[in-house]
Every structure is written in C-alpha cells, then in structure tokens.
Amino acid sequence: MKQNVKVNIKPLTRVEGHGNIKISIKDGRLEEANWEVVETPRFFEALLVGKHYENVPYICGRICGICSISHTLASIRAVENAFGIVASRQTTMFRLLLKHMETMQSHILHLYFLVAPDFLGAGSVLPLTRTHPEEVQVALRLKRLANEACTLIGGRCLHPIRTVVGGFTMLPAKAELARLGRRLEEARSDLERAVELFTSFTMPDFVRETEFVSLKGDNTYPFIGGNLVSSDGVLKREDEYLAMTNEYCVEQSTAKWSRLSRPSFAVGALARFNNNHALLQPEAGRAAERLGLRPVCHNPFMNNIAQLVECLQVVEDSALIIDNLLASEWQEARQSVTPRRGRGVGVVEAPRGILYHYYAFDGKGRLEKADCVIPTSQNHANIQHDLQALAAHYAKAGRKDQDIELLAQMLVRAYDPCISCSVH
Amino acid sequence: MADTLSYLGVPLSRPRVAFFELTSCEGCQLQIFNNEASLLDFLSLVEIVNFREAMTEKSDDYEIAFIEGSISRRDEVEKLKKIRRQAKVLVALGSCACFGGVNRLRNRFHDLDWVKKEVYGDFPVDTAEVQPLEAQVPVDLKIYGCPIKKEEVERVISNLVLGKAVTPPEYPVCMECKAHENLCLYELGEPCLGPITRAGCDAWCPDNRRGCWGCRGPAEEANVKELEKIMRRYHFSREIIIDRLECFGGFAAYVDKLRAPGRHTHG
Ligand code: SF4
Ligand code: SF4
Ligand code: SF4
Numbered sequence: 001m002k003q004n005v006k007v008n009i010k011p012l013t014r015v016e017g018h019g020n021i022k023i024s025i026k027d028g029r030l031e032e033a034n035w036e037v038v039e040t041p042r043f044f045e046a047l048l049v050g051k052h053y054e055n056v057p058y059i060c061g062r063i064c065g066i067c068s069i070s071h072t073l074a075s076i077r078a079v080e081n082a083f084g085i086v087a088s089r090q091t092t093m094f095r096l097l098l099k100h101m102e103t104m105q106s107h108i109l110h111l112y113f114l115v116a117p118d119f120l121g122a123g124s125v126l127p128l129t130r131t132h133p134e135e136v137q138v139a140l141r142l143k144r145l146a147n148e149a150c151t152l153i154g155g156r157c158l159h160p161i162r163t164v165v166g167g168f169t170m171l172p173a174k175a176e177l178a179r180l181g182r183r184l185e186e187a188r189s190d191l192e193r194a195v196e197l198f199t200s201f202t203m204p205d206f207v208r209e210t211e212f213v214s215l216k217g218d219n220t221y222p223f224i225g226g227n228l229v230s231s232d233g234v235l236k237r238e239d240e241y242l243a244m245t246n247e248y249c250v251e252q253s254t255a256k257w258s259r260l261s262r263p264s265f266a267v268g269a270l271a272r273f274n275n276n277h278a279l280l281q282p283e284a285g286r287a288a289e290r291l292g293l294r295p296v297c298h299n300p301f302m303n304n305i306a307q308l309v310e311c312l313q314v315v316e317d318s319a320l321i322i323d324n325l326l327a328s329e330w331q332e333a334r335q336s337v338t339p340r341r342g343r344g345v346g347v348v349e350a351p352r353g354i355l356y357h358y359y360a361f362d363g364k365g366r367l368e369k370a371d372c373v374i375p376t377s378q379n380h381a382n383i384q385h386d387l388q389a390l391a392a393h394y395a396k397a398g399r400k401d402q403d404i405e406l407l408a409q410m411l412v413r414a415y416d417p418c419i420s421c422s423v424h
Numbered sequence: 425m426a427d428t429l430s431y432l433g434v435p436l437s438r439p440r441v442a443f444f445e446l447t448s449c450e451g452c453q454l455q456i457f458n459n460e461a462s463l464l465d466f467l468s469l470v471e472i473v474n475f476r477e478a479m480t481e482k483s484d485d486y487e488i489a490f491i492e493g494s495i496s497r498r499d500e501v502e503k504l505k506k507i508r509r510q511a512k513v514l515v516a517l518g519s520c521a522c523f524g525g526v527n528r529l530r531n532r533f534h535d536l537d538w539v540k541k542e543v544y545g546d547f548p549v550d551t552a553e554v555q556p557l558e559a560q561v562p563v564d565l566k567i568y569g570c571p572i573k574k575e576e577v578e579r580v581i582s583n584l585v586l587g588k589a590v591t592p593p594e595y596p597v598c599m600e601c602k603a604h605e606n607l608c609l610y611e612l613g614e615p616c617l618g619p620i621t622r623a624g625c626d627a628w629c630p631d632n633r634r635g636c637w638g639c640r641g642p643a644e645e646a647n648v649k650e651l652e653k654i655m656r657r658y659h660f661s662r663e664i665i666i667d668r669l670e671c672f673g674g675f676a677a678y679v680d681k682l683r684a685p686g687r688h689t690h691g
Binding site: 011013014015016017040041042043044045046047048049051052055058059062063064065066068109113114117123124125126129140141143144147155156157158159161162164169170249254420421 | 445446447448449450451452453454455457458460461463464467472475476477478479480481482496497500525526527529530533538539540542543544545547549551570571628629631632633634637663664667671
C-alpha cells in the first residue's frame with residue numbers, strides 16, 4: 001500500500017532550544033522533510049564589539065548554559081592566542097580536567113534525561129523515576145559528581161567563575177582534588193551500569209555516509225586545541241578554521257549552516273570517535289566494542305553510544321590528570337597578561353562537537369571583531385540531509401506515521417542539538 | 425497540606441508549574457536540574473506540566489509559570505502575553521528575564537541594522553531591541569542571577585507552596601562577602617560591584633576570588649556614586665566601571681547616566 005505520512009513537530013521537545021520537524025510523504029514518495037530552526041538570535045558577535053578582553057570569555061560562556069565551560073575555554077584560548085600567551089602545563093591540565101567534567105555532565109544529561117526516555121517508552125525522565133528508579137539514581141549520581149567536579153575547579157557547575165585569561169583565579173585544595181580522584185574511581189561501577197543499560201537498547205538501523213570533522217589528536221584523544229581533520233581527508237591548522245567551517249545562511253534556519261567536501265558534515269562525539277578512536281583509553285575502547293561501536297560508523301544514532309564511550313574516556317583520563325597534578329609542585333594559579341593588537345583562534349571539542357572562537361583586538365585589549373562557530377550549527381545541514389534520507393528510508397520500508405515521527409525526533413535528539421547556542 | 429491555604433491565588437497542594445524560555449542560554453532552567461541531591465524531593469512538591477527542554481508531555485493548564493530569557497523578537501511578546509493570561513504567578517527566572525541579561529549588551533549600539541549586518545551580512549533576520557519581561561507584562565516574582573542559584577529557586581518554590589512571602593535580600597553582596605571573611609578583591613587589585621549589587625548569591629564570585637559583575641542587579645540602595653569613588657581610589661577607569669555595570673543589564677539606568685549620549689559607537 002502506498003502510504004501518506006504527515007509529521008509536524010513544533011517545537012521539538014527534550015532538546016536545548018527551538019527547532020521544528022516537518023515531514024510529508026505522499027503515495028510513498030517523500031515530498032518534504034525539513035529541520036527548521038526558529039530560535040531568536042542573540043547576536044553575540046556584535047554585542048562583543050568594544051568589550052574588554054577580560055569580559056569576553058565571561059560573556060561568551062553565556063552563549064550556552066550547557067556547554068558554558070567549552071565556550072569559556074575556547075574564548076580564553078582565542079584571547080591568549082591573540083596576545084601570544086602560552087598557558088602553563090599546570091593550567092592546561094586543570095583546564096582539561098574541567099573540560100572533561102563538563103563532557104560528562106553534558107553527556108549524562110543528554111543520555112539519561114533526553115535520550116533514554118525514547119528507548120524506555122516514556123515522555124520524560126519523570127515517569128522513569130517510578131519505573132526505573134535505580135537507573136535514574138545512577139544518572140543523578142554521575143551528574144552530581146560531574147557538577148561537583150566542575151564547581152571544584154571552575155567555581156560553579158556552569159558559567160564558571162575561576163577560569164580567566166592567564167589561568168585560574170584560584171585552585172582547589174590538593175586534598176579536595178585527591179577526593180575527586182577517589183570519587184571518579186568509585187564512579188566506574190555506575191558507568192558500568194550505564195554501559196549495560198545502553199547495551200540493552202537497539203539503535204535504529206539507519207546509515208548514511210557522512211563526512212566527520214573534529215580535532216585531530218596526536219598522542220591523546222583530543223579536546224582542547226590542535227589540528228583540524230575531516231574523515232574525507234582535509235587537514236588544517238587551528239588558525240585555518242574558516243577553511244573547515246564555510247558558513248552560509250539559509251531560509252529555514254536562524255542558525256548558519258556549514259559544508260566542507262560534501263553538502264554537509266557532522267561533528268560531535270561520533271566524529272571525534274571516528275577520527276580518533278585509536279587514541280581512546282583502554283576501558284573506553286573496550287566499552288566501544290561491547291556497545292557495538294566500530295569505526296568508521298555512519299549511523300547518526302550511534303552518536304549516543306559514542307557519548308557514553310566518551311564518558312568512560314574522560315573519567316579514565318581525569319584520573320591520570322589528577323595523579324599527575326597531585327605528584328607535582330603547584331605554581332601560581334594565574335600568569336600575568338599583557339594585551340596587544342592581534343588576532344587569535346581558540347578551538348575546543350565541546351560536548352556536541354568542534355567549537356571555534358575567533359577574535360581581533362585593538363592595542364588596548366578591546367575587541368574589534370568576533371566570530372564563533374558552534375557545533376550544532378555545523379550539524380544542522382547534516383541533520384537536514386539525514387532527516388530526508390531517514391524519512392525516505394522508513395517510508396519505503398512501510399513504517400507507520402507514529403514510527404516515522406518518533407524516529408525523526410530520535411534522530412535529531414541523537415545529535416544532541418544545542419539550538420540556542422547554534423543561533424547565538 | 426490544607427487546601428484552604430493559598431499564596432498569590434495559588435492553591436497550595438502540588439501547584440501545577442510550567443517552564444518557558446524566550447531568548448536565553450537555558451542555563452537557568454538547567455540549574456533546576458542541577459540539584460541532584462534534592463531534585464526528587466523537589467519534584468514531589470510541584471507538578472511540572474510543561475518543560476519543553478526536559479519533557480514531551482505538555483499542558484497549558486498551570487498556575488505558576490517560570491520564564492527564562494529576555495524579549496528580543498515580536499513573536500515573543502505574544503507568547504509572553506499568552507502565558508501571562510494563564511499563569512496566576514509569573515516568575516522571571518534569571519537576569520535575562522529580570523533585566524535583559526547579556527543579550528541586552530547589543531542595545532548599547534542603538535543601531536539594530538549594524539548589529540544584524542555584523543552577524544548575518546545582508547541576509548534578512550527578524551529582531552528587536554532586547555527587553556526584560558517587565559517591559560511587556562506584570563511580573564509577580566523575580567529570581568535574580570546569571571545563572572540563578574539553584575538553592576534560591578527551591579527556596580522560592582517551597583515558600584510559594586507553603587504560602588510564605590518570598591523576598592530577595594535588599595542588602596549588597598559585600599555583606600555576604602564580609603561574613604565569609606574574604607580578603608577584599610580591591611586589595612588584590614581587582615574591581616568588584618559587591619558594594620552595590622543585590623545579595624542572595626552568597627558572594628559567589630568573591631568567594632572564588634573574582635570580582636562581582638553585578639549579575640543580580642542593584643541592591644535596594646545602590647550607591648553608584650560611592651562605587652565610583654571607590655573605583656577612583658583604586659585607579660580604575662570609568663570604562664572599567666561601565667564594563668561591569670552593563671554586563672548583565674541590571675544597572676542599565678545607571679550606565680545611561682554614566683555614559684554621555686552618543687559616546688558609544690561600534691565604528
Ligand atoms: S540569566 Fe544567564 S544563565 Fe540564565 S538564561 Fe540568561 S544568560 Fe543564561
Ligand atoms: S570583594 Fe567585593 S564583595 Fe567582597 S568586600 Fe570587597 S567589594 Fe565587597
Ligand atoms: S557575586 Fe555578583 S556577579 Fe557573582 S553571582 Fe553574585 S551577584 Fe552575580
């Protein structure tokens with residue numbers, strides 16, 4: 001039977017920000033499948049003009065409540081690159097530790113509060129507190145640990161206070177850091193339960209060949225700074241980011257779109273995994289295998305699984321960083337900063353993918369020009385192409401309206417879109 | 425709990441609560457999820473019927489509406505007015521909702537066309553001057569902060585449920601900071617808006633050795649003249665004061681006075 005499907009979701013729930021999904025299939029043929037972003041822009045690149053460098057990372061954190069640490073760190077890195085400041089090894093380690101804890105915070109929130117309800121047949125995490133109380137407790141414990149770790153290092157769990165150009169305003173007490181190390185060790189059993197839970201979920205069998213863009217790790221799985229790579233073979237330096245992002249405006253979205261070697265590309269946990277899987281810590285690597293995640297994976301739903309693998313990755317890596325920090329003599333938390341006229345790019349892997357901040361400063365350290373390229377904005381075009389392919393694929397397979405509606409929502413959720421951030 | 429109790433017209437057994445956002449970073453809503461230790465207890469106090477960021481089910485039958493974010497496009501005014509018609513209590517959640525927040529920084533250019541062009545080039549986008557909720561509808565309660573402090577939200581909600589009056593502190597951050605026996609940041613060479621900013625965050629930033637940027641807006645008797653004197657004593661320029669005062673929108677009225685008209689341009 002030739003089927004007709006109409007899907008109109010306005011706005012999509014359990015994602016950060018406002019986006020709509022429209023699908024129309026007539027007589028088994030796809031008429032349209034659209035991912036529309038209607039979020040109100042905040043014009044960060046304009047409102048930053050004239051701001052003092054010290055204020056810039058503080059404001060930029062507010063691009064996104066969920067990945068405020070990533071924005072703050074990308075922003076600080078761009079400022080430091082513009083002024084020719086090289087962060088000390090100690091500062092670099094504390095920043096990476098903070099970054100790791102944000103990754104865990106964000107991934108756990110996404111996996112348990114936004115994704116798991118779809119696989120457990122619920123509309124939100126609220127009914128799961130009754131049907132799956134233990135799983136919810138696992139999620140709350142992991143998230144609490146990540147939040148408290150961010151507070152310990154950054155001063156609060158979002159919109160960090162201690163992170164400044166030049167380092168940190170203050171550092172945690174060594175004893176507190178050691179305690180965090182022990183708590184991370186204990187968290188492994190909760191992560192094991194998370195792996196068990198997600199092994200029991202079947203990700204939809206949808207595959208579309210995709211170009212993946214991320215940082216390229218040299219010796220470690222990358223999160224802060226370094227070269228840029230695409231799975232189609234493009235390799236660029238950090239300051240050549242414009243060659244990777246190629247932003248343009250489209251009617252259906254207040255966020256800009258990006259392209260590289262193909263009409264669209266993907267960023268995020270799956271992209272990082274596909275481009276850097278050989279650099280995973282041993283347990284994270286084993287978890288990937290158990291969860292059926294193998295490179296190069298072209299199933300966008302597996303981004304959920306890659307996020308879970310990264311939770312193990314950051315916990316293992318954090319333990320090493322903490323050991324390292326505890327074994328070393330601590331220097332001053334903050335180095336002095338002398339502004340100068342210049343331009344700088346700062347790139348980090350935010351939870352949802354590669355994030356770029358670029359600034360130009362005048363001689364007094366006031367900002368003249370800013371450009372921020374957000375992970376989700378880079379993903380929008382890919383979501384659009386996936387959505388079309390997915391609708392066509394499942395329509396052909398004769399799936400019902402509600403099925404396609406649910407799968408379409410799950411697809412977009414798998415990208416963990418941060419829509420207000422992408423529009424910024 | 426007795427059914428006869430009510431507060432601002434809200435019946436007190438498990439009030440129906442909805443969360444909405446206008447132009448924001450969603451950080452304030454996230455803060456509500458961030459109190460893992462007491463989250464489940466908290467959820468048993470209220471019935472959340474609308475929370476797009478976290479749940480698919482939704483209902484337009486609610487008593488308390490929490491609204492995050494500022495107004496920055498015409499359609500948001502309609503959305504806000506609709507919520508106002510339904511809600512018995514409308515709560516502005518965070519500095520964006522209370523003052524316009526960092527979003528408001530673009531208002532200082534008084535040139536929307538330039539703002540649009542700087543970001544989108546010639547591509548058309550719809551936007552307007554950034555406003556706090558109060559500019560369009562009456563607001564019953566304000567929860568200050570960028571971000572809000574999760575303990576404060578829970579306190580506000582429990583007080584609502586118990587029918588107790590909710591009053592944010594009127595004294596400045598300095599009081600909390602001094603109670604913590606912090607070394608004053610001015611002594612460390614950093615400016616701080618603690619003397620004029622409304623307390624309630626428990627001196628969040630000074631406790632972390634960073635000056636206050638005034639995210640909670642002015643204390644009841646904010647003496648900006650006095651602050652200017654302190655800043656001068658420590659050799660901070662007027663521009664540095666303005667940077668801090670205008671960051672979160674709470675001191676917009678003071679900034680307008682400090683900044684001679686037309687002085688600030690982008691070019
Ligand atoms: S007040 Fe701050 S944390 Fe809250 S929504 Fe606005 S920018 Fe985000
Ligand atoms: S650090 Fe700030 S809040 Fe604390 S006493 Fe000094 S001026 Fe007041
Ligand atoms: S110290 Fe100032 S800037 Fe920091 S949270 Fe409190 S009011 Fe906001």
